[in-house]
Amino acid sequence: MAVHRIVSLVREVPDLLLARSFFVEFGLEETAPGRFSTVLGGEQLILRSGAAPRVVELSLAADDEADLESIRARLAELGITASLVNGELQVLEPATSILIRVSIGERLARDPGASAPTSIDRNDLVRREPVKPLRLGHVALGCVDVEAAKRFFVEGVGMRISDYVMGGPFMRFDTDHHNIVLLPAPMTLLHHTAWKVRDVDEIGYGGARMIENHPERHAWGLGRHAASANYFWYLKDPAGAFAEYYHSEMDELADGPFFWDPGPDSEELPVAAWASPALEDRPLVPEAMKAPILSESR
Ligand SMILES: [Fe+2]
Structure with a gap:
């Protein structure tokens, strides 16, 4: 069968306490x-203390042992050595130095849809509980050699390309539009983690709640991406990346692995179909990428 989902991400962050409290407020369960x-x-984010922000590991799940063997063989053809350790494939992705682990794991059931209103009680609209993200849907990585990393994930791991946006391939395992995104960057960095919630209402509620006492967290949203049709709201996490609440009903419409295959003459789509105005000119450029650009303009 195939690799079908992201299991978890391990990050090092300089201020662990601050990052922990951010993700608790974001709605993850610590x-x-x-x-x-x-x-x-299940457990999808592991934060550790480190001198600088860094992605350490990205764990993926495949259906069976044959998947691990075929990934190992395909990577070997690319000249990349992966080792089987306790039934798990481990390989250092050469372009980013991130440890990729592929284990055998169950597929998740399809995401539950938004619950239809069962009454006309408008109090139902007034949420009092934090949003609880359903799952880690995608991880966007900045990297220097996008082509090399793309080869690893497409030719080695077996991902498919859904679109190119902002010069980067948006790659998927199955019926989500994208699970791993590679963006050209002057260094390896985590651009964002994206957490699926049940509907647009949860994006708005979650985003509004996160910036209520922390306006500095706001990056961009509410909006809707063009290529993936995801609704989004991006927040700045305390370790230099963005954390995105997203939802796409297109995920539910996708009926198979070919759903998102672009036509040969499909144009590159804009980043957003629509969005509320961002406070900054380049709202999705991480701080780490702004410094060299600023010094260039001096
Ligand atoms: Fe995203």
Whole structure:
């Protein structure tokens, strides 16, 4: 069969306490210090203390042992050595130096849709509980050699390309539009993590709640991406990346692995079909990428 989902992401962050409190407020459940679970995906984010922000590991799940063997063989053809350790494939992705782990894991059930209103009680609209993200849907990585990293994930891991946006391939495992995004950057960095919620209402509620006492967290949203049809709201996390609440009903409409295949003459779509105005000119450029650009203009 195939690799079908992201299991978890391990990050090092300079201010662990601050990052932990951000993701608790964001709605993840901290099951042990620095370990965070989603409603459907289980433990999906592990934060550790480190001198500088860094992505350490990205864990993926495949259907069976044959998948691990075929990934190992395909990577070998690319000249990349992956080793089987306790039934899990481990390989350092050469362009980003991120440890990619592929284990055998169950597929998640399809995401539950938004619950239809059952009454005309408008109090139902007034939420009092934090939003609880369903799962880690995608991870966007900045990297220097996008082509090399793309080869690893497409030819090695077996991902498919859905679109190119902002010069980067948006790659998927199955019926989500994208699960791993590669963006050209002057250094390896985590651009954003994206957490699926049940509907647009949860994006608006979650985003508004996150910036209520922290306006500095606001990056961009509410808006809707063009290529993936995802609704989004991006927040700045305390370790230099963005955290995105998203939802797309197109995920539910996608009926198979070919759903998102672009036509040969499909044009590159704009980043957003629509969005509320951002406060900054380049709202999705991480701080780490702004410094060299600023010094160039001096
Ligand atoms: Fe995203």
